[in-house]
Amino acid sequence: MEQKWNKSPILFFGLAAGAIHLGWLLLFYFIDKNFLFNLGVVWSGLIFYIIAMVLACRAEAKTLPPPYPWQAALRTSFGTYLLVSACYYVFIYLFYNYFDPGIVALQREAALQSLEQYQDWFGSANTSQLRDSLRKENFMPSISSSLFAWVRSLLFGFPLCLFIAYVMRGK
Numbered sequence: 001m002e003q004k005w006n007k008s009p010i011l012f013f014g015l016a017a018g019a020i021h022l023g024w025l026l027l028f029y030f031i032d033k034n035f036l037f038n039l040g041v042v043w044s045g046l047i048f049y050i051i052a053m054v055l056a057c058r059a060e061a062k063t064l065p066p067p068y069p070w071q072a073a074l075r076t077s078f079g080t081y082l083l084v085s086a087c088y089y090v091f092i093y094l095f096y097n098y099f100d101p102g103i104v105a106l107q108r109e110a111a112l113q114s115l116e117q118y119q120d121w122f123g124s125a126n127t128s129q130l131r132d133s134l135r136k137e138n139f140m141p142s143i144s145s146s147l148f149a150w151v152r153s154l155l156f157g158f159p160l161c162l163f164i165a166y167v168m169r170g171k
Contacts, residue, residue, distance in 0.1 A: 009055070009056040009057075009059035009060050009076065009080075010056055010060075010076055010079040010080050010083060011083065012056075012059075013052040013053075013055050013056040013059070013080055014052060014056070014079065014080045014081075014082070014083025014084050014087075015083060015087070016052065017048045017049060017051065017052030017080070017084045018083060018084045018086070018087025018088065019087070020048050021045045021048045021049070021084060021087065021088060022087060022088070022091050024041075024044075024045055024048065025041070025045065025091070028041050033100075033103060033106055034106060034110060036103070036106075036107075037106070037107055037110035037111075045088075048084065049080075049081055049084050049085070049157075049160075050160070050164070052080050052084055053076070053077040053080045053081060053160075053161065053164045054077075054164060054167075054168065056076050056077065056079075056080045057073045057076050057077055057164065057165070057168040058168070060072065060073075060076045061073075061168065066170070067169070067170040068168065068169055068170055069169065070165045070166060070168075070169035070170075071165075073164065073165035073166075073168040073169055074161055074162060074165035077160075077161040077164040077165055077168070078157070078158065078161040081154075081157040081160070081161050082154070082157075085150055085153050085154070085157060086150060089146045089147075089149060089150040089153075090146070092141055092146065093141050093142075093143065093146040096139075096140055096141050097140065097141065101140070104139045104140050107139045108137070108139055111137075111139075
């Protein structure tokens with residue numbers, strides 16, 4: 001009996017990893033809202049992207065005659081990355097604009113605290129300029145800024161997908 005998700009592993013694993021990643025973020029949000037601005041929490045979600053890309057490639061490789069070409073692995077891993085990251089940026093847009101608009105103030109405060117923490121690195125003159133610009137900055141995501149952030153994330157995602165395609169080829 002053929003499993004239905006084998007027909008579209010990009011869609012299945014992309015949406016599943018997107019939902020798990022959003023659940024991961026919400027877990028930390030409900031523990032303490034400030035965790036959403038912790039780099040460890042933000043970057044740890046990348047593991048869901050990687051697992052989804054590998055599982056999607058493995059599922060697709062089973063449907064193709066061996067050896068699994070790296071081009072197909074790249075298409076599958078990148079498509080999965082696109083979908084998971086799209087889920088993330090749609091979630092961030094909706095979350096900030098409709099679910100908890102007050103979180104913008106927390107993000108601004110976290111950015112200012114981070115700036116103070118690394119003041120020696122930036123220098124005192126630059127720190128005061130950065131502090132002023134952070135206070136004026138609008139942290140509320142718009143549709144265009146969310147779309148731009150998603151496209152910018154693809155610059156990081158593509159080399160990661162190339163690496164996964166290289167590892168998954170021939171499997």
